[in-house]
Amino acid sequence: MILVLLIALSTVWLAGCSPAKSQASANVERGRALVSWYGCETCHSVPAPSAVRGNVGPPLAGIAKRAYLAGRLPNTPDNMLRWIQDPRQTDPQTLMPELGVTEQDGRDIVAFLYTLR
Amino acid sequence: MFRAWCVALISLLAGCGGVSGPAAYDTQEIDRIVQAQRAKSDATDAARRGQAVFLEGPCAMCHTIRGTLAMSRVGPDLTHLASRKTIAAGTLPNTRGHLAGWILNPQNVKPGSRMPPTLLASEDLHALVAYLETLR
Numbered sequence: 001m002i003l004v005l006l007i008a009l010s011t012v013w014l015a016g017c018s019p020a021k022s023q024a025s026a027n028v029e030r031g032r033a034l035v036s037w038y039g040c041e042t043c044h045s046v047p048a049p050s051a052v053r054g055n056v057g058p059p060l061a062g063i064a065k066r067a068y069l070a071g072r073l074p075n076t077p078d079n080m081l082r083w084i085q086d087p088r089q090t091d092p093q094t095l096m097p098e099l100g101v102t103e104q105d106g107r108d109i110v111a112f113l114y115t116l117r
Numbered sequence: 118m119f120r121a122w123c124v125a126l127i128s129l130l131a132g133c134g135g136v137s138g139p140a141a142y143d144t145q146e147i148d149r150i151v152q153a154q155r156a157k158s159d160a161t162d163a164a165r166r167g168q169a170v171f172l173e174g175p176c177a178m179c180h181t182i183r184g185t186l187a188m189s190r191v192g193p194d195l196t197h198l199a200s201r202k203t204i205a206a207g208t209l210p211n212t213r214g215h216l217a218g219w220i221l222n223p224q225n226v227k228p229g230s231r232m233p234p235t236l237l238a239s240e241d242l243h244a245l246v247a248y249l250e251t252l253r
Contacts, residue, residue: 033140033141038213039210043221043222048139052208052209054225056221088243092239095237097243100213
């Protein structure tokens, strides 16, 4: 029984964590932290260990495979950066605030978000 | 087998069995972000509208901001909110994103908090946050 449990646990651990680890570059790791520091996760639930699981805007799980951002922008890295840096330029009615995200911070966040497949 | 499946599910839900925790808050990085946000915050117009949102909306029913008509003692005094490092009783860094998310739905952050969700029009939220950021 213990053996079965161990196998189950390690399978889950490998399945859940290894892909994220292998894709991790410095930017992805930093992007993940920035999502926490800027406060994205207080509105959007992020499929990663988190102190808070927001439910104000859409969840970010699977965002890498989503076809459109903000209901209108084709999901490309440049469009995602544009949306993150200045959401109201795309949608003047959005509640998502402009957070003063720098170019480098934005690129790191985008790199992290594209690991959420 | 069912037990093994349960354990597997639990460890999956627990975020890979505690291999990595939530991203730690880096004080220097948070300070950098806050400074950039304050430098860019819409100047007085938005803040003035934000004060009206605060005073005429539900915020003033619970909070005090000294020097204004908001004098309720149900929730914390917000007179120097922008000088605080954290919000939500030390739960979150006081950056704009956390503040906006907290205002809109505090129950996500602290289930059972006495602060209710606040439904705001987009313009009102942005103005309100701009105003709150002036409360040094």
